[in-house]
Amino acid sequence: MPGKHWTPDRAARSAAVLVLFLAACAGPPQNLPGTWDIGLPAADEATYSRRVVLVADNQLHNLFADPVPLRRSAAADRLVPVAIRPTQLDFFGSELLEWALDRTSKTPAVHLGDGCNLACVGEFVRFVWHMRRARAGWVMAPGNHDGYFFGNEHADESGTAWQAACRHITPPLLKDRFVRLYVAALLLQRNVVPPSFRLELGLDPEPPPEPTWSELEGRLRGLGARLPPALSWRKTGSERGLLSAIAWRIDSERPWRSFVVQEIDLSEDFPARGLLLDTCQYRSAPSLIPLGFLGVNSGLNGEILEDQAEAAEGWTGREPGAAWALMGHHPYDALTSRGRRAVDGLRARAGGGVFVSAHTHAGSYRLHGSGEATWIELNVGSILDWPIERRSLQFARARGHLWVRAPREDLGPVVQEEFLSEGFPPDWEARPEEPDFFLRYAHLTTTSTRATEMVLRDGLLAAWRRMLEHVPTLPEAPPGDREPTKWPAGTGSDREVRARIERTMGEGVSIETKVGLLVELEEFDRTRTRDEAAARKYRLVQAWWASKYEALTGRRPAQDDWTVAFPER
């Protein structure tokens, strides 16, 4: 989203220049040949594959990060607009992911990457916790934020920047660590992993009961540590489980060469498969400013190396006539030539099919090739950034045709209709004069990361204070399996918590003290008793405002807002 904070005049001038430039460069419009049909329902006699839900790019962000040199200043956000998101999007954005999964919980989910943002182990653990809402199971294709610092580079994990970013939820999530923890997350899922895969790893055929929050990180790390550095496994019988093949390589010396590639079984009336590629596997370590012939920034380009492609080649050629969805985080055009060659080779062996990607936060269909060799890519938008998007994917066959059926749900209007149509308390919404205003950071010009983070932390604390006013703590439920409420130190009521929040806001209090309270507040929120329906509504609406105003670059009516109330006179 370049130019997010430009003024309208500058944006208009720039747009005019861009239009002229594109008019000079653009070729003729690219068309799907007339042998393809668009928008035609599958024939009545069609047969179908199984279906998966597609979500991507929730960018779960460490709320406890120390100031990150260079990257997280207001000035840096002007250059790279997603360097900072509204506080409420970082704070409440996971509710959008959980809600989308709850709405579709009978269908397995494929996450197309960027579950994390700064790339910290604690971000991934929280991400896995949210993904448990996919009750029919979930799998994932890794994104550039799931193993590379800020999504851009393989940085020094002991260096100041990554350590600061992962403060309180260390260590940094290097790519090799990601593979271990991700495969461990698969192994915890009964609906995804066939028993024979667990046996292959020397585990009991059935996973133990789902871990609690306090058990989850230990369970992931423990299972991850038991994995061999390389494995290729394929299901042989008709066991239950979405996952039909997996191969990985974990290279702790060169983490960027680590990969995990997976095949999922979508067969119902005919053979159908999904191939989840790891487009975040690089020959050389990605860097923020790539130098030399092999240099690459993982935020700009994806890559697939030969060993991964070879692992998947045997799978794609097994079933002539099967329908294939090749899936990966980076769009095809953002792959290096090596990555594109790998996809081309796998597509050829698979006999075509659709390529599914994410990363752009602006979903669309894309065309590649020409004439009869034209093929399509379905790019899925973000479940966080506007327009908030969720899709499904299913194949159908009839009369010699293959259909891709991919209903899209634009969740912004759904939030508005479901949660705001009866109105809302006006003070739910932070106003521009208030410390937790969604875009307060966007008015800063400082190059100081510390000054920026002071504003962001105060905004987060103010958002907390506001939430406690509207989603209060209820009397504690009778003791049972439930953990007792972990009140922040020195408090025992919402009023006292709010008072402590107020004492912690302002310039006279260090960032460390502010973050210390935020850490306590996370535990408090997890253990306190609250009206869950009210909490969901409040959190969704906060994330909705944040996502919407960020896209609009200001608190202003959107094109499809029906009403605007003038000030009282």
Next chain:
Amino acid sequence: MPSKNPVSFDADNRQLRSVKAFFADAENGVINFSWNPTVKNGAVIAKDRLLFTIRWDGDEEEEVRAPAGCAGTVIRTNRQGVDYDLLGTKAFWLVDLEPEDG
């Protein structure tokens, strides 16, 4: 109490809709609705006419027939616009019939 009917007919608007409680309570998800090819624009239907078959994830099938009152000439059917993943979340229109005096 869980709904036992996957569809309901709105007699005032002459519209057949899915019942979200039915699908929300169902154990499995839906693979697809397999429509009766003869039920489309211009067809005349009456109670108990097979409209479509629900194909459940898990190899079970369930025929959906026109409920009482769902009789008349079909204007259109919603073969394209049902997001099967949301059947337990909201009601989808499925068949529109011509007004009784039309």
